Amino acid sequence: xxxxxxHARRKNPILRTPLPTLPPHARSRVALGLxxxxxxGALELQVCRDCRAVQYPPREVCRACLSSRLxxxxxxxxxxxxxxxxxxxxxxxxxxxxxxxxIGIVRLDGDANMVxxxxxxxxxxxxxxxxxxxxxRAGEAVLLAVPPDGNADxxxxxxxxxxxxxxxxxxxxxxxxxxxxxxxVVRALATAGAEMIWAGEAEPWKKIAEAxxxxxxxxxxMVPLDVTDSHSVHELAGEIGAKVDILVNTADCHRTLxxxxxxxxxxxxxxxxxxxxxxxxxxxxxxxFLKARAADGPASAVAWVNVLSIFALSNYxxxxxxxxxxxxxxxxxxxxxxxxxxxxxxxxxxxPGPVDDDWDQLELPPKLSPGALAAALVVALQGxxxxxxxxxxxxxxxxxxxxxxxxxxxxxxxGSQ
Amino acid sequence: xxxxxxxxxxxxxxxxxxxTAIQTANDHLRGWLQSLAASPRLRLVDLxxxxxxxxxxxxxxxxxxxxxxxxxxxxxxxxxSGPAWxxxxxxxxxxxxxHFDAPIHWISGRDLPNNSVDTLPLAHFIAxxxxxxxxxxxxxxxDFLLTIDHVQAWERRHGRIAAGSWxxxxxxxxxxxxxxxxxxxxxxxxxxxxPDPDCxxxxxxxxxxxxxxxxxxxxxAGQAAHFKPPYPCHYYMHGAGKYGLQCLCNLDLxxxxxxxxxxxxxxxxxxxxxxxxxxxxxxxxxxx
Numbered sequence: 293x294x295x296x297x298x299h300a301r302r303k304n305p306i307l308r309t310p311l312p313t314l315p316p317h318a319r320s321r322v323a324l325g326l327x328x329x330x331x332x333g334a335l336e337l338q339v340c341r342d343c344r345a346v347q348y349p350p351r352e353v354c355r356a357c358l359s360s361r362l363x364x365x366x367x368x369x370x371x372x373x374x375x376x377x378x379x380x381x382x383x384x385x386x387x388x389x390x391x392x393x394x395i396g397i398v399r400l401d402g403d404a405n406m407v408x409x410x411x412x413x414x415x416x417x418x419x420x421x422x423x424x425x426x427x428x429r430a431g432e433a434v435l436l437a438v439p440p441d442g443n444a445d446x447x448x449x450x451x452x453x454x455x456x457x458x459x460x461x462x463x464x465x466x467x468x469x470x471x472x473x474x475x476x477v478v479r480a481l482a483t484a485g486a487e488m489i490w491a492g493e494a495e496p497w498k499k500i501a502e503a504x505x506x507x508x509x510x511x512x513x514m515v516p517l518d519v520t521d522s523h524s525v526h527e528l529a530g531e532i533g534a535k536v537d538i539l540v541n542t543a544d545c546h547r548t549l550x551x552x553x554x555x556x557x558x559x560x561x562x563x564x565x566x567x568x569x570x571x572x573x574x575x576x577x578x579x580x581f582l583k584a585r586a587a588d589g590p591a592s593a594v595a596w597v598n599v600l601s602i603f604a605l606s607n608y609x610x611x612x613x614x615x616x617x618x619x620x621x622x623x624x625x626x627x628x629x630x631x632x633x634x635x636x637x638x639x640x641x642x643x644p645g646p647v648d649d650d651w652d653q654l655e656l657p658p659k660l661s662p663g664a665l666a667a668a669l670v671v672a673l674q675g676x677x678x679x680x681x682x683x684x685x686x687x688x689x690x691x692x693x694x695x696x697x698x699x700x701x702x703x704x705x706x707g708s709q
Numbered sequence: 710x711x712x713x714x715x716x717x718x719x720x721x722x723x724x725x726x727x728x729t730a731i732q733t734a735n736d737h738l739r740g741w742l743q744s745l746a747a748s749p750r751l752r753l754v755d756l757x758x759x760x761x762x763x764x765x766x767x768x769x770x771x772x773x774x775x776x777x778x779x780x781x782x783x784x785x786x787x788x789x790s791g792p793a794w795x796x797x798x799x800x801x802x803x804x805x806x807x808h809f810d811a812p813i814h815w816i817s818g819r820d821l822p823n824n825s826v827d828t829l830p831l832a833h834f835i836a837x838x839x840x841x842x843x844x845x846x847x848x849x850x851x852d853f854l855l856t857i858d859h860v861q862a863w864e865r866r867h868g869r870i871a872a873g874s875w876x877x878x879x880x881x882x883x884x885x886x887x888x889x890x891x892x893x894x895x896x897x898x899x900x901x902x903x904p905d906p907d908c909x910x911x912x913x914x915x916x917x918x919x920x921x922x923x924x925x926x927x928x929x930a931g932q933a934a935h936f937k938p939p940y941p942c943h944y945y946m947h948g949a950g951k952y953g954l955q956c957l958c959n960l961d962l963x964x965x966x967x968x969x970x971x972x973x974x975x976x977x978x979x980x981x982x983x984x985x986x987x988x989x990x991x992x993x994x995x996x997x
Contacts, residue, residue, distance in 0.1 A: 496888065496889050497768070497891075497894055499889075499895075520778075522780075522781075523781070547772070555773075558775065558777075561777075562775060562777075
């Protein structure tokens with residue numbers, strides 16, 4: 293199984309760039325439960341609270357006892373591939389362009405049957421497999437059968453690579469390469485096989501010695517980009533917009549001010565200008581380019597990544613203005629995601645807890661290192677998810693927020709995490 | 710009766726002093742304009758850098774309040790937002806680009822009367838300029854400091870600095886078009902030329918200049934945070950009601966004396982300064 297080539301073949305300029313097509317994406321509200329888990333990279337299935345029967349496809353009442361008390365629960369995906377076939381004809385444009393396509397029927401150990409996409413590296417039926425949830429190009433959950441042991445490399449399968457945004461062989465813009473997180477992201481993407489990385493540099497007169505060493509990486513090019521300046525964003529989009537396959541927005545302004553602190557208004561404006569308006573400026577200039585190249589061969593435009601913060605979910609008062617700016621960015625990212633998915637481009641948000649950098653100096657451990665954050669970002673691109681909560685603090689907040697958002701608000705208002 | 714008379718006399722005296730101050734400024738202005746009018750030809754020199762997002766603002770530690778750099782968002786450009794017209798919304802700090810510093814900018818000048826840009830006397834917006842060429846020294850040493858000796862050497866050649874004049878320090882720093890070289894920062898801070906504390910005290914108390922102008926970001930040297938007192942040019946000049954002009958350019962096109970500088974900041978209520986168009990009227994030399 294050959295990896296996708298590091299350097300995609302150059303395109304023939306006299307041929308029309310294909311337009312993106314999307315797989316069927318209508319889902320019932322209850323079926324979106326599958327998507328909600330897949331967005332976090334998890335497989336969850338409905339389970340009956342009364343008779344414990346696992347349900348598939350998602351439904352309103354239990355297929356065994358007709359109880360309506362169905363709840364979503366993580367599933368280990370252990371299953372048997374019972375039958376398989378290869379699809380050679382399809383009316384749907386998306387599949388028609390990609391035929392032949394291997395599909396199969398698996399029987400979960402919980403007894404439900406499901407139709408799945410079958411990974412190239414899975415042997416012939418019958419055999420043991422693991423079922424995973426993934427997001428397709430329309431952002432909806434699909435089920436995959438992969439080998440039962442180890443981590444399945446979706447990129448190794450030419451069809452299932454579509455479910456990922458693998459950075460290998462791709463050209464990537466990292467909007468701020470100077471921050472600790474930005475530097476770590478650039479290095480991690482280089483290691484992950486990115487063909488080209490443009491690292492944005494605002495205020496070039498503020499020299500960061502470590503960031504300067506990024507220039508030593510052969511695939512990295514520092515480019516002027518200040519997301520507070522519409523002109524700067526417009527200029528860079530004009531120069532490289534039509535080349536960018538993945539945009540990673542690391543531009544971030546973090547001030548640790550409570551809302552009544554002196555200077556809070558000016559600091560908050562700067563935070564909003566970078567964290568919210570910066571994203572808006574980038575979206576206006578770069579999103580049309582990404583959408584236009586979403587079907588441009590094996591190294592097509594695939595993803596937009598935002599480094600947000602777990603403080604976007606619920607305000608952390610000691611960092612009150614920062615939390616608000618990240619909440620604004622989260623809301624905007626939902627509008628951008630809706631727009632990008634019309635062309636099959638995925639938007640991934642990362643929600644790290646406190647990062648081990650200057651601005652979270654006074655936060656107690658555990659703190660996420662910039663390297664760990666960058667690693668989580670690469671894993672998200674190589675895999676198939678759109679909401680990433682890296683580290684213990686983020687996982688803990690996510691769980692508490694999902695369980696009782698009001699309780700989390702009260703806990704945070706005590707000034708503690 | 711006696712007390713009342715004394716009070717009247719004091720009042721009259723105060724009035725006389727105030728009148729004299731304004732008259733002096735107006736008389737100076739009249740004199741400068743007359744001498745300029747006597748010149749057969751005039752040159753106009755623009756001393757202003759173009760305001761653009763790329764022009765670097767002052768750098769302070771990030772936890773401090775920051776001067777917002779110049780930014781411009783189009784309101785419309787002959788499009789659906791405004792079918793036949795083009796205009797922009799601007800945002801910037803008062804101390805952005807080529808800008809004016811009023812006495813209220815510094816703590817030493819905060820209690821002076823008429824210390825903000827909206828209350829400054831109009832007559833001060835046109836004043837002669839003495840230009841000291843420090844460009845060779847600044848080229849050799851980015852941390853070059855202007856001293857009393859330099860000023861007095863200049864006076865021996867060009868005459869005593871007239872009260873009410875701008876003292877402009879030419880360094881050719883404005884020719885550094887790369888913002889990195891213009892800022893000239895390293896891990897010990899900024900390295901740009903400026904005046905030393907004694908020189909500033911001399912210009913204020915011995916020469917009664919109108920203000921001090923530079924080509925760099927700030928009237929003070931880049932390392933002036935470490936001087937005694939910190940930022941002496943701001944401290945002494947503004948404490949004495951004097952002004953600052955910074956990020957000037959084209960000082961190399963001015964004669965050592967004889968140019969009249971027009972520098973009128975925007976009329977902002979309680980404004981501490983502001984970007985402005987600065988230009989000079991220069992009498993052209995007689996052709997021999």
